[in-house]
Amino acid sequence: MDDNLVSVPKTRPDSLKVELLRIPENDIPVRNRRHECNVGFENLSYSVREGIFRKRRKTILRNISGTFDAGNLTAIMGPSGCGKTTLMNILAGYTIGNVEGELLVNDEPRVESSFKKIMCYIMQDDCLQPLLTVKEVMMIAARLKLPDTVSREEKKLKIQETLEAIGLDVCCDTRTGSLSGGQRKRLSIALELLRNPQVLILDEPTSGLDSSTSKQCIMLLKELSAEGRTVICTIHQPSALLFELFDHLYALAEGCCIYQGSIKGMLPYLADIGLRCPPYHNPADYLLEVANGEHGSFTNELVVKSANGRRDDWKKIHRSTLQVHSMNHIGTMMDRGLITPVKAPPFRFSHSTPRRGSSSCHSPKYPTSFPNQVAVLLKRSFLVLKRDRTLTYSRILTHFATALFIGILYYGIGIDAKDLHNNANFMFFSIMFLMMTSFNCVTLTFPTEVALINKEHFNSWYSIGSYYFSNMISDLPIQMIATLSYALVTFYMTSQPREGFRIMYFLIICILISLVAQSFGMLVGSSWEMKTAIIIGPICFLPFTIFSGFFVQFHDAHPYVQWIFHISYLKYGFEGLMLAILGYEREKLPCEADYCHVRYPQQFLEQMDMENAVYSHCVFFLIGLQLIFRIVTYFVLLLRVRRK
Numbered sequence: 001m002d003d004n005l006v007s008v009p010k011t012r013p014d015s016l017k018v019e020l021l022r023i024p025e026n027d028i029p030v031r032n033r034r035h036e037c038n039v040g041f042e043n044l045s046y047s048v049r050e051g052i053f054r055k056r057r058k059t060i061l062r063n064i065s066g067t068f069d070a071g072n073l074t075a076i077m078g079p080s081g082c083g084k085t086t087l088m089n090i091l092a093g094y095t096i097g098n099v100e101g102e103l104l105v106n107d108e109p110r111v112e113s114s115f116k117k118i119m120c121y122i123m124q125d126d127c128l129q130p131l132l133t134v135k136e137v138m139m140i141a142a143r144l145k146l147p148d149t150v151s152r153e154e155k156k157l158k159i160q161e162t163l164e165a166i167g168l169d170v171c172c173d174t175r176t177g178s179l180s181g182g183q184r185k186r187l188s189i190a191l192e193l194l195r196n197p198q199v200l201i202l203d204e205p206t207s208g209l210d211s212s213t214s215k216q217c218i219m220l221l222k223e224l225s226a227e228g229r230t231v232i233c234t235i236h237q238p239s240a241l242l243f244e245l246f247d248h249l250y251a252l253a254e255g256c257c258i259y260q261g262s263i264k265g266m267l268p269y270l271a272d273i274g275l276r277c278p279p280y281h282n283p284a285d286y287l288l289e290v291a292n293g294e295h296g297s298f299t300n301e302l303v304v305k306s307a308n309g310r311r312d313d314w315k316k317i318h319r320s321t322l323q324v325h326s327m328n329h330i331g332t333m334m335d336r337g338l339i340t341p342v343k344a345p346p347f348r349f350s351h352s353t354p355r356r357g358s359s360s361c362h363s364p365k366y367p368t369s370f371p372n373q374v375a376v377l378l379k380r381s382f383l384v385l386k387r388d389r390t391l392t393y394s395r396i397l398t399h400f401a402t403a404l405f406i407g408i409l410y411y412g413i414g415i416d417a418k419d420l421h422n423n424a425n426f427m428f429f430s431i432m433f434l435m436m437t438s439f440n441c442v443t444l445t446f447p448t449e450v451a452l453i454n455k456e457h458f459n460s461w462y463s464i465g466s467y468y469f470s471n472m473i474s475d476l477p478i479q480m481i482a483t484l485s486y487a488l489v490t491f492y493m494t495s496q497p498r499e500g501f502r503i504m505y506f507l508i509i510c511i512l513i514s515l516v517a518q519s520f521g522m523l524v525g526s527s528w529e530m531k532t533a534i535i536i537g538p539i540c541f542l543p544f545t546i547f548s549g550f551f552v553q554f555h556d557a558h559p560y561v562q563w564i565f566h567i568s569y570l571k572y573g574f575e576g577l578m579l580a581i582l583g584y585e586r587e588k589l590p591c592e593a594d595y596c597h598v599r600y601p602q603q604f605l606e607q608m609d610m611e612n613a614v615y616s617h618c619v620f621f622l623i624g625l626q627l628i629f630r631i632v633t634y635f636v637l638l639l640r641v642r643r644k
């Protein structure tokens, strides 16, 4: 039951119930067929390579065929591992490699680019931005998914209509992270409904939902299909009542089709070969038992009988009175306020079914322009940053607190010759601190974003370029404030020379070091999952730390490894800071102790093997390295979200 809404009994609009009651068996509802989109596939096979050397081939789908008609709610069922998700991925166009066979739309070969515009794929995990409210998430989706020509007022109206229809209007100010499982699922569907897709493909929409929330979710899908949409979803062990809501069933076993037809036709089909479902047994459970071989080995016989999905004789047995009973039952639950009432939003299809050579193939890939995508994504990032205490406030606070601590530890060292070594220690620590904090902030957050980007990009919300660009810009202010607060506090507390150019040079290197570490963190975070990224990151840093010139100097290192100094960005960062503070002919330092071995800063730089270092080289190297990391990250991201 939906906790937010129990106390508000609502009257469920009965249009669908009435429509179904009026439909005589074997009758097809009259709809605008121009917009209908029957999704089919013929002789579909899919295999993957596996094993250490990827030499073995594993066949997952074996030459299956089928058609999922518009206006029908189709269930794809079968035992775990039979290939349901694989089939959904292929139907959605998410998996393209190693696919054999033909994908069809209205019995014609389908054009992927056009099909993508009328289809949405809702994956099993509801990837939502947890810090944004339902209304904000919907507004962002509307601004990305609806063309720029639609006014803000129209978008608001559409959002309102959608939220009311799917019963989320009462929690429109709730953050998505606080929504229940059912609400999250409905929101995921609502986000995609804004563009009014003709085909909805959902992978296990009821997974993790309780019985009544599952009913509500399937009821929503039923309403959406009744308007002429093609709705296809996988489902695991539905209750008998839920099972009856589906119009069409496609059953898989071991990558083959063992049944395709109506729900009502399934039991007679099984009975034909002597498989009789016991009375009072859930037919869905019985089908899974048969597919699992619990009643004997019938898979081959069933595959032959259904011609691996090519025969559709059992499709013709139409809506059963049981379906109407199920609808009535759920309708009553909604009327009594036990389940939040849901219905399809009142949208009309604005586009016709794509056919080969149709003009929609040439329309832009994304509904809105690149600048609009960047602007909307920037707004979303800023909202998230504003609410994410760890990413913003604690990052700034950590930098400030560490700066105070370091300032106290190395207080006043910058003006005394006896503290030259301590000053070098301070600079090296600063580099390490700025590097680690920037790197960790990104590697801890970026991998979790990849799933969200994947979902939204696949459903044509925005391009990877606009996401990446907005992501780079949005984090800059916080990164700058944090770095500057550390650099300025430590600079003054350690009494470094108060010369304008030295302050500027010092700050530039600090900022560049943190940006390089951030871009490196992005690269690592976009390449691996969070756990791997956290392990791999420091391992990648280690060689650069050793070859930074702090622990081992260039001339002391073995000639075979000296080249590593030239690519160690820590070396350039360290040199840059040392030159900013001690270079440029800084005058002889006073000595407060009885004896100071070195009093000329230039002499100290020579001791550290930095006599030939050039500040501008350090800056160029750090900028160049950052650019390389950012470009590589972009391509890694593209690879990650590329269709399989």
Ligand SMILES: Nc1ncnc2c1ncn2[C@@H]1O[C@H](COP(=O)(O)OP(=O)(O)OP(=O)(O)O)[C@@H](O)[C@H]1O
Binding pocket: 048, 049, 050, 058, 060, 078, 079, 080, 081, 082, 083, 084, 085, 086, 087
């Ligand atoms: N890339 C891959 N490499 C190796 N095996 C794979 C790959 N993708 C899928 N499989 C295998 O293919 C089979 C079908 O996988 P799929 O995820 O489609 O099953 P499913 O029917 O959706 O299962 P479930 O209901 O448990 O989600 C499984 O045995 C799975 O291990």
